Amino acid sequence: MKEISAKTSNIVKEYKQSAAWYRALTLTERLAGFQDHLSSNRAHSETAIQKLKRWQEQEPFSQNLPFSRRLALDNLSEDTLLTLLSEPAEALQVRIETPPSWLQELFAAFEEEAITDIFVPLAEITDQTSRAFLSALEPLFKRGLARLELGIETLVASYPHLPIDRQTIVPLLFKHGAGVVLPIVSRTFVLELNVARVQGRLQGETPEQRFHDFFQQMQQPENILALLMEYPVLARCVMEAIENWVNCDLLFLARLGADWEQIRNMFAGGNDPGVLVEASSGAGDMHRGGQSVSLLTWSSGFRLVYKPRSLAVDLHFQELLLWLNGCGFQPAFRTLKILKRELHGWCEFVSAQSCNSAEEIARFYQRQGGYLAILYILEAADFHAENLIAAGEYPMLIDLEGLFQPRPEVSADVQGYYGNDAIGHSVLRADFLPRRNWSSEEAAGIDFSGLGGQAGQVVPVPAPAWKAMGSDQMYRGQTQIELKLGKNRPRLHDQDVDTVDYREDVVTGFTNVYRLFLRYRQELQNILLPRFANDETRALLRPSQLYALLVDASLHPNMLRDGLDRARLFDRLWMGVEVQPGLSRAIQAERADMEIGDIPVFTTCPGTRDLFTAYGECIPAFFKEASIELVRTRIQQLDERDLERQIWIIQASFTSMMLGGMPKSKLQLQPSQTRATYERLLAEARAIGDRLQMLAISHEDTVGWLGITHFREREWQLMPTDTDLYSGLSGIILFLAYLGSLTGEKQYTSLARKALQSARNQIRVRKVREQWGCIGAFDGLSGFIYLLSHLGALWHEPELYREAEEICAALPDLIDADEFLDVIAGSAGCIAALLSLYAVAPSASILELALKCGDRLLAHISTMPSGIGWCLQQEKVPLTGLAHGNAGIALSLLRLAAVSKEERFREAAVAALEYERSLFSEELQCWPDLRGEGLDTYTEQNYMVAWCHGAVGIGLTRLAMLRHLQDAALHAEIDAAFKTTLAHGFGRNHSLCHGDMGNLELIQEAARQLPDPYYAEQFKRLVPMLLDSMSGNKWLSGIPLGVEAPGLMVGLAGTGYALLRLAAAERVPSVLVLDPPIQA
DSSP: OOOOOHHHHHHHHHHHTOSGGGGGOOHHHHHTTHHHHOOTTSOOOHHHHHHHHHHHHSTTTTTTSOHHHHHHHTTOOHHHHHHHHHOOHHHHHHHOOSOOHHHHHHHHHHHHGGGOOOOOOGGGOOOHHHHHHHHTTHHHHHHHHHHHHHHHHHHHHHOTTOOOOTTTHHHHHHHHHHHHHHHHHHHHHHHHHHHHHHTTOOOOSSHHHHHHHHHHHHTSHHHHHHHHHHSHHHHHHHHHHHHHHHHHHHHHHHHHHHHHHHHHHHHSTTOOOOOEEEEEEOSSOOBTTTBOOEEEEETTSOEEEEESSOOHHHHHHHHHHHHHHHHTOSSOOOOOOEEEOSSOEEEEOOOOBOBSSHHHHHHHHHHHHHHHHHHHHTTOOOOBGGGEEEETTEEEEOOOTTSSOOOOOOOHHHHTOTHHHHHHTSGGGGSOSOOOBSOOSSOOOBOOBTTOOOTTOBOSSOEEEEESTTSTTOEEEEEOOBOOOOTTSOEETTEEOOGGGGHHHHHHHHHHHHHHHHHTHHHIIIIIGGGGTTOOEEOOOSOHHHHHHHHHHTTSGGGSSOHHHHHHHHGGGGTTTTTOGGGGGTHHHHHHHHHTTOOOOOEEOTTOSOEEOTTOOEETTOSSSOHHHHHHHHHHTOOHHHHHHHHHHHHHHGGGGOBSSOOOOOOOOOOOOSOOOHHHHHHHHHHHHHHHHHHOEEETTEEEOEEEEEETTTEEEEEEOOSOSSSSHHHHHHHHHHHHHHHOOHHHHHHHHHHHHHHHHHHHHHHHHTOOOOOOTTTSTHHHHHHHHHHHHHTTOTHHHHHHHHHHTTHHHHHHHOOOOSTTTSHHHHHHHHHHHHHHSOOHHHHHHHHHHHHHHHHTOEEOSSSEEOOOTTOSSOOOSSSSSHHHHHHHHHHHHHHHOOHHHHHHHHHHHHHHHHTOBTTTTBOBOOTTOOTTTOOGGGBOBSSSSBHHHHHHHHHHHTTTOOOHHHHHHHHHHHHHHHHHSOSSOSOSSSSHHHHHHHHHHHHHHOOOHHHHHHHHHHHHHHHHHTTTTOOOOSSGGGOOOOSTTTSHHHHHHHHHHHHOTTTSOOTTTTOOOOOO
16 A cells, blocks of 8 residues: 655645636536625626626527526526626635535545555456546546445445356446546547647657657646646536446446346246346436446346336336237237336346248238337327337337326417427327438438338438547547448348338238227226326426437537536527426426436326426426326327328328339329219319318317428428418418318318418417518418418408418518529519419509519529520529429519519510520420439430429410410420320329329310310310229329328329319419419
8 A cells, every 4th residue: 555645645735725626616506605605796807798698699598588587597687697707716615615525526536546456447448549538537437446346345245146246347337437437528638639739748759659648648647637627617527427427336236136036036037147247338318317227238148128217107018018919909019027116127138130021020010000009099209219129020119208298388379380289199299100300401311210210321410420539630520320220120031121011011000909999998098097197207308319419518628617608508408498488497407417417307107297307306287287188088089080090190101211203103094984074073172172171180270281291302201281382281271262162061161261270370470480481482471472362352351361461571571582583482483472462452562572573583594595594592504394493483574574564574584485495305395304404414314294394384384374475486385295295294193293183284274275176175085084093082192102192282182173173264273373363
């Protein structure tokens, strides 16, 4: 035993006297005793004033949330906070009577280091860089290891059969402690390493040698203490992390010793598993002072899972599975063995295994469907891929904390939004169905749902990664992560399978369990459900990833010099309070958890409205309703209609797994012997209206739908419908309103009015938040203006025109910012919508806005070798066609010229036609789709025959131009578009955008407007064929997998609207060319 050296003793004594360590105190600690020791009248430093200003200007305080509300949470005034920000460390040291325990432990580690024989098993850390980092902290680890060894000695005395090897247990547990500490220190060590390199303080010929020299220097007490004193928050974090690691591992061993006999009997058949050889702690997030799930392995190969929380809900879930098996569910569920204790438990380890036949895969997905039905009725959430393991043909849910999720109260701003119910009251809430997250312009996002987890997905958000490791040029960069095949996915002979191929098995399993719940509803409610009432479940207030990002950000060196800097960072937690005001009651607990490196955790019980913090503090009546009451309501509302709606959602969710463009041809059109009578057309439209009513999601006096949206012409997303005309509420309302008018049936008009209220609620929220989006007619704000112009005329309610005019007040700034320009999202579409309103409610202000849009288009002309065009975002050249190209823009300019008598718009339209005509292929009798192409790179594969791109849309614009332009070439173009559409435009689907009903509009309008009987003959031939293809309500939307979509341009509303046009074109205007209302 060696005496501590005099030099070391003097060094430690010198550093102990410094006040700098007290900058690690948290805001809460500094407030303690504040009134007794400080005068808030003292002068404030300029630095403090700047820090407060930065605090007040960070989100969300820079937006709509008053900073005073944040101050009130800690009973602070602005002046008090300024005083705390100004307070010197020396003043803090004086008023904090006793040094914090972590600081006492820190100095004890250095004072006792020389007389301690504790060995730090750094050799257990195989990564050399990590080992170097940890070597600088040996004195601190020795202090922790001494306590760990003493604790183990006591436990062995209490539990002689504790299944560990005294020689190996400490090195085994040290790896856990190292894994906790490394993320805390790494960024600061690397920063100081680079500072030392720049200042020339490192010895060595190579970057690697200089790296090791730095950490040899850090092994000297004066150097590591100097670094820790510069970053006192870091010193505190390290000391608290080591203390928590030792506490957690000793608690784990104590529980293992106390439960060992029962563990052997339940999980190992009474056999001796040997000694513990692996304890992979950190298998989940750290909560409650660093506790986390551990995956355990013994020398015999026996494996077990330790969970430091109550497993009552897990146990009762197994009982529910057994009950369903007993009720006749096939294929039967497999259950997990669980040993429950009051505050912890032990679970059977489940290994991922492959299947041996397609039949086993089918049964796997039937069980998945059954799980989905259970999760649906139990109000579950957060059942992602990592919560499930594919054990052969048995899917096994291994984490059930997300059951019985209460619903947060939301602010008045969003209470009227049906979208909250659209997901939250459906099978989507469980996060079990396919859904893409983190989608961006560059990446399609990833699906990590319970059914997702497919290999090869690239996480769109780059992950932090160390570069140039082990050298003095080491830095934290970024890397793209490609996901490996998830353990939740079944494999056939060790090969992944396509989940989409088994979607009907999911539906089958869901349906079977759902109907069992219907059949045995009373037993479920009265016997099974009450068992869960007092079980601890996790309340998911925010995504764990958000917490993890904040904790990671708090470990940046800039956050480690002063505890108040971290307090400001953690005030990002106020984001979201505007939408969920109750979150403010949880912020102090969230902050306290993150200050010690934990991911905040909250719990509740299904039978209570209260919320509990990580350490059991009760936040009373946090939820409006106990989750068990939500489940009772859900069970009571189960019926065949709800089942049908949920099945549609399940089927629609699988479209998110599909990438790429539009679906391939599917319709088989046959010559028809029937007639397309008015009655038959209207009956088919009625059936679509009824289907939309069935799919509608009601919320108070509003309704809405889940829709399927094609983002960036690449991926599909199932989400609540927005206000847009293309796939959102405006398009659905337009169809329902005209359906109600033609049929005289009030149910459709009533549904349209309720949906209109939903759209108004969304518009109101956008207005409050000033988040209007784009201005186009199909994807933007002007689509709602277009809708109101039609509803005002159809319902004879001129107040709707005034409502539209009020919305127009937002347009001037939006027009100035428009970069889309086209019909879909830009100024060209906005012109059409404004002129529709002008046609029924003419005013100078509306015309002025239309002229402003026109001038915006003229200001962004690209002059081409022939004519002009508009080069849209991310495109190389101007496009052709109606939706995004010259045809649609030229038509809007011609209409604007006709109304305004401004010749400049007509001239631009004619020049735009010249460009489009220069690209016409005489051989193919069509115009190219130039998306992503240049004028010299497109091929025959780039020719489409659809409304959006190609012959159909161009033909429709040319027909509409006949009333504005005397140009013989228009007739030739119409004829070419007509014949190309006849030859290549049918046999796809029933949608308007890129399907047969949209293509039929060209045939219909040519037959109506042109005298040649050939056009009418073709029209009369095609209509019965398309009607026959819908026989038995088989409407094929323009999305993958044959799933119905409710919207206008790719879904049911558009098919129905086209049927109404076929029945009564004299009363139903063409939405495809954005015609104004037809006035009697």
